[in-house]
Amino acid sequence: MAIAVLIARRHRVRVACGGRGCYDDLFPMGQTLLQKVWDLHTVRRLPTGQTQLFVGLHLVHEVTSPQAFDTLRANGWTVARPDRTFATVDHIVPTRARTRPFLDVLAEDMIASLERNCRDFGVRLAGLDDERQGIVHVIGPELGLTQPGMTIACGDSHTSTHGAFGAIALGIGTSQVRDVLASQCLALEPLKVRRIRVTGELPRGVYAKDVVLTIIQRLGVAGGNGYAYEYAGDAIARMSMDERMTVCNMSIEGGARVGYINPDETTFAYMEGRPFAPAGEAFARARAWWRSMASDPDAAYDDEVVIRAGELAPVVTASDPGVDPKAVREALEYMKLAPGQPIAGLKVDVAFIGSCTNGRLSDLREAARVVRGRHVAPHVKALVVPGSDAVSRAAEREGLADTFRAAGFEWRGAGCSMCLGMNPDRLEGDQVCAASSNRNFKGRQGSPTGRTLLMSPAMVAAAAIAGEVADVREVER
Numbered sequence: 001m002a003i004a005v006l007i008a009r010r011h012r013v014r015v016a017c018g019g020r021g022c023y024d025d026l027f028p029m030g031q032t033l034l035q036k037v038w039d040l041h042t043v044r045r046l047p048t049g050q051t052q053l054f055v056g057l058h059l060v061h062e063v064t065s066p067q068a069f070d071t072l073r074a075n076g077w078t079v080a081r082p083d084r085t086f087a088t089v090d091h092i093v094p095t096r097a098r099t100r101p102f103l104d105v106l107a108e109d110m111i112a113s114l115e116r117n118c119r120d121f122g123v124r125l126a127g128l129d130d131e132r133q134g135i136v137h138v139i140g141p142e143l144g145l146t147q148p149g150m151t152i153a154c155g156d157s158h159t160s161t162h163g164a165f166g167a168i169a170l171g172i173g174t175s176q177v178r179d180v181l182a183s184q185c186l187a188l189e190p191l192k193v194r195r196i197r198v199t200g201e202l203p204r205g206v207y208a209k210d211v212v213l214t215i216i217q218r219l220g221v222a223g224g225n226g227y228a229y230e231y232a233g234d235a236i237a238r239m240s241m242d243e244r245m246t247v248c249n250m251s252i253e254g255g256a257r258v259g260y261i262n263p264d265e266t267t268f269a270y271m272e273g274r275p276f277a278p279a280g281e282a283f284a285r286a287r288a289w290w291r292s293m294a295s296d297p298d299a300a301y302d303d304e305v306v307i308r309a310g311e312l313a314p315v316v317t318a319s320d321p322g323v324d325p326k327a328v329r330e331a332l333e334y335m336k337l338a339p340g341q342p343i344a345g346l347k348v349d350v351a352f353i354g355s356c357t358n359g360r361l362s363d364l365r366e367a368a369r370v371v372r373g374r375h376v377a378p379h380v381k382a383l384v385v386p387g388s389d390a391v392s393r394a395a396e397r398e399g400l401a402d403t404f405r406a407a408g409f410e411w412r413g414a415g416c417s418m419c420l421g422m423n424p425d426r427l428e429g430d431q432v433c434a435a436s437s438n439r440n441f442k443g444r445q446g447s448p449t450g451r452t453l454l455m456s457p458a459m460v461a462a463a464a465i466a467g468e469v470a471d472v473r474e475v476e477r
């Protein structure tokens with residue numbers, strides 16, 4: 001019995017009840033979702049201390065996959081699980097016109113490589129002419145590929161988005177893309193779990209983006225190093241799946257390896273009827289299993305933080321927040337801001353609504369609500385880039401595209417667009433951009449001196465109308 005107890009404590013496994021009662025009564029046995037998913041996907045412990053994890057879904061795009069496929073080809077390897085691999089094109093896709101070949105030779109090369117690689121290795125591809133095309137982190141959930149209790153990997157940092165469904169979703173580099181293609185496995189360091197409970201009501205004009213920017217501001221850009229973030233609390237529970245994806249998407253910007261939310265009825269309602277989700281009887285069985293994957297009420301956490309939603313306000317980031325005074329000084333110089341200068345009223349040149357953080361239908365609805373009946377300031381170039389072709393079609397149907405066009409926004413095709421400078425949508429010189437995307441390091445939007453201000457889509461809409469950083473609560477008054 002002593003041995004059984006020892007094993008139960010070390011591995012935090014549940015021990016079946018015997019005649020004289022259950023060990024659960026004697027020891028805390030609760031597990032987090034991370035522990036459950038991790039244990040279920042463990043192939044073996046490696047001598048390095050890492051765990052070899054099986055990957056349930058590998059999402060692939062054109063930028064981080066060409067060299068990985070080249071290595072497979074050079075070694076005569078195959079893709080281990082094409083049935084668990086799905087590709088799309090997003091990063092370098094021009095959003096104005098998609099005439100082939102692209103003027104950018106490198107971009108054309110990347111798309112052509114992915115098309116060839118998917119053909120040669122039997123991988124499904126939502127390519128340029130496919131109605132399922134879009135940003136990889138938007139289409140995974142849309143298609144029902146992303147499911148609770150899964151391990152998911154993709155060669156993009158913001159893979160944490162899929163954690164909104166109760167998946168353990170990991171951004172990986174090109175060499176790991178090669179590993180996953182060849183073996184469907186990843187070697188990973190163990191992670192601690194920090195539960196971040198967001199409690200209470202969000203005030204008017206405060207969105208999921210403000211919640212996650214506040215979390216990063218309070219815990220720091222490296223505060224999550226070595227952690228998985230579990231987002232919980234009644235404010236998170238009330239969020240739609242779109243909002244939950246926004247929160248999980250930016251976990252990586254706070255240093256966390258993954259971010260997730262326990263699956264619940266909101267998750268299951270979103271999943272039902274999606275093309276790759278289980279259907280009929282299988283859906284009912286899957287739902288019961290997904291429910292069991294959530295963290296137990298008595299799960300132990302390595303750390304816990306509480307954020308009171310009622311205290312939050314719209315957030316604008318002018319630089320990566322940090323405590324290093326030298327870094328802050330350099331960031332302010334780069335942003336051409338004086339110490340203590342209020343960000344409200346700063347003139348903006350470009351307004352960008354889109355990206356895997358905030359390019360979903362509900363984001364476009366919120367932004368359209370702000371711009372309806374108003375017009376973009378004359379000096380501002382404003383664009384809306386839907387996160388996927390499906391989002392674009394739905395927004396057209398709802399009349400959102402017309403609302404944006406009437407307000408002076410450019411309405412573009414789906415892609416990553418101005419989230420990063422790998423396609424024709426780029427900043428020029430030291431332009432200031434109000435962006436609903438997720439990163440603002442030097443040169444991120446294509447110009448080495450371009451300046452990015454991150455905010456919610458509603459705040460971007462307000463900035464586009466005002467021609468300067470503006471509080472959406474004032475604009476809407």
Ligand code: SF4
Nearest residue numbers: 158355356416419420
């Ligand atoms: S929108 Fe940005 S963060 Fe998201 S997948 Fe594209 S490049 Fe990566």
